Amino acid sequence: MNILEKANAIKNGEIKALDNVNNYIKVIDETNDSINAFLEINKENAINKAKEIDEKIANGEEVGLLAGLVIGIKANINVEDFTISAASKTLEDYIGSYDATVVKRIKAEDGIIIGINNMDEFAAGSSTETSYYGVCNNPAAPGKITGGSSGGGAAAIAGKMCDIAIGSDTGGSIRNPSSHCGIDGFKPTYGLVSRQGLLDLSMSLDQIGPMSSDVYGLTLALDTITGYDSSECTTLNTEIPNFTDIAKKTKDEEKPLKGMKIAKVKEFTEVTDDKINDVVDKAINKLVEQGAELVELSFDYIDICLPTYYLINYVEFFSATRKYDGREYGSRIEETCGEEVLRRIQIGSYISQQEYSGKYYKKALQARSLIRNEINKMLDEVDLIVGPTVPKLPHNIGDKLEPMEMYAYDVLTVIANLAGIPAASIKAGEVDNIPVGLQIQAKPEDDEKIIKAIAAYEL
Numbered sequence: 266m267n268i269l270e271k272a273n274a275i276k277n278g279e280i281k282a283l284d285n286v287n288n289y290i291k292v293i294d295e296t297n298d299s300i301n302a303f304l305e306i307n308k309e310n311a312i313n314k315a316k317e318i319d320e321k322i323a324n325g326e327e328v329g330l331l332a333g334l335v336i337g338i339k340a341n342i343n344v345e346d347f348t349i350s351a352a353s354k355t356l357e358d359y360i361g362s363y364d365a366t367v368v369k370r371i372k373a374e375d376g377i378i379i380g381i382n383n384m385d386e387f388a389a390g391s392s393t394e395t396s397y398y399g400v401c402n403n404p405a406a407p408g409k410i411t412g413g414s415s416g417g418g419a420a421a422i423a424g425k426m427c428d429i430a431i432g433s434d435t436g437g438s439i440r441n442p443s444s445h446c447g448i449d450g451f452k453p454t455y456g457l458v459s460r461q462g463l464l465d466l467s468m469s470l471d472q473i474g475p476m477s478s479d480v481y482g483l484t485l486a487l488d489t490i491t492g493y494d495s496s497e498c499t500t501l502n503t504e505i506p507n508f509t510d511i512a513k514k515t516k517d518e519e520k521p522l523k524g525m526k527i528a529k530v531k532e533f534t535e536v537t538d539d540k541i542n543d544v545v546d547k548a549i550n551k552l553v554e555q556g557a558e559l560v561e562l563s564f565d566y567i568d569i570c571l572p573t574y575y576l577i578n579y580v581e582f583f584s585a586t587r588k589y590d591g592r593e594y595g596s597r598i599e600e601t602c603g604e605e606v607l608r609r610i611q612i613g614s615y616i617s618q619q620e621y622s623g624k625y626y627k628k629a630l631q632a633r634s635l636i637r638n639e640i641n642k643m644l645d646e647v648d649l650i651v652g653p654t655v656p657k658l659p660h661n662i663g664d665k666l667e668p669m670e671m672y673a674y675d676v677l678t679v680i681a682n683l684a685g686i687p688a689a690s691i692k693a694g695e696v697d698n699i700p701v702g703l704q705i706q707a708k709p710e711d712d713e714k715i716i717k718a719i720a721a722y723e724l
């Protein structure tokens with residue numbers, strides 16, 4: 266049963282929301298100690314909410330889009346009465362005092378928030394190993410990292426602990442763990458989802474989005490959380506399609522991708538392990554079988570993507586962390602944070618001091634424009650860019666990587682954030698029993714084309 270069928274079965278009383286919740290609680294009880302996907306669970310709350318929904322349904326009352334579905338929220342998104350630590354010791358005592366816009370919308374659509382997902386500290390990482398609360402184990406490849414930074418959410422989906430997990434993606438943090446855990450993850454166009462209530466990593470790159478086990482988990486979440494928010498100035502005030510309808514329609518069509526042009530990119534293949542390319546090529550073929558026309562394009566700026574991304578990330582993160590001075594809440598970040606967060610603060614501070622000469626940050630912004638223009642030019646020629654999400658397989662938990670080795674995981678995912686374009690990762694297949702993701706990218710506000718491709722792929 267897919268997520269839409271489940272949602273419908275709950276709405277017409279065939280499945281009880283309470284059973285859905287209890288089933289997940291059972292799995293969480295049995296496995297969360299070893300997977301570490303959730304940092305906090307509120308069972309009682311979830312059970313009460315489920316009973317309320319079942320009662321409304323029994324009385325013939327209208328319920329929301331997400332009625333009875335069970336949802337995890339990343340630990341950097343404010344949810345009232347949960348500990349919103351961003352997986353940092355700095356905020357270990359910080360209790361969410363309000364709901365982020367996305368959380369308000371999820372609650373308004375009767376989604377059941379069961380708990381808070383583990384992550385890399387302040388979302389700064391690609392492995393979830395920097396969490397103050399310990400690493401996650403990958404349910405799809407035990408002993409391997411889940412990827413990150415939304416590793417807890419991805420593990421919760423792969424480990425069947427909830428229906429939808431809400432993550433954030435600054436340079437790949439939804440798509441990278443989705444790839445490593447063999448699930449679907451979606452980073453919308455920058456501005457399509459409100460960031461109000463998200464603890465910033467790098468605000469010009471951060472975007473909230475969903476992870477789930479199939480396209481309908483993504484679309485039901487997107488139909489709930491996208492849209493203009495008057496309290497957040499970077500949200501787009503545009504018309505947004507109904508993503509669930511698009512997925513449904515796609516599945517009814519014969520060769521639904523007919524007329525769509527998709528492109529592989531030579532340089533993306535070149536930086537990726539051969540075995541991963543083989544699996545990804547097979548997945549791309551499935552899109553071709555559904556009617557898409559495949560071409561090859563070239564991208565000139567692959568070498569400057571990581572330096573550009575990390576420089577901007579360091580500077581914006583440094584600025585975002587100035588409020589963690591231990592006065593209003595939490596403790597002083599430099600005194601309590603881990604190694605990677607401290608590295609970013611220190612380098613970000615150094616660059617900011619040097620900036621009067623326009624040496625670094627200004628150059629990074631220029632490089633960002635080059636990357637954005639080039640990608641948009643490519644997307645003028647084709648509807649979608651398809652290829653690997655992550656260029657290498659996840660390492661074993663406990664292996665010690667140098668910062669540059671860790672950053673190398675992100676080379677194919679940072680581009681979408683630098684350009685503000687939508688991008689998803691879906692499961693392409695496996696290499697040595699380890700999941701590998703197919704990344705699909707589109708022009709700004711062409712999110713629906715990605716949804717169409719995923720729906721067709723999952724036919």
Ligand code: GLN
Nearest residue numbers: 388389390435436437438
């Ligand atoms: N791995 C990247 C980083 O460390 C991306 C993180 C993210 O998307 N939150 O910055």
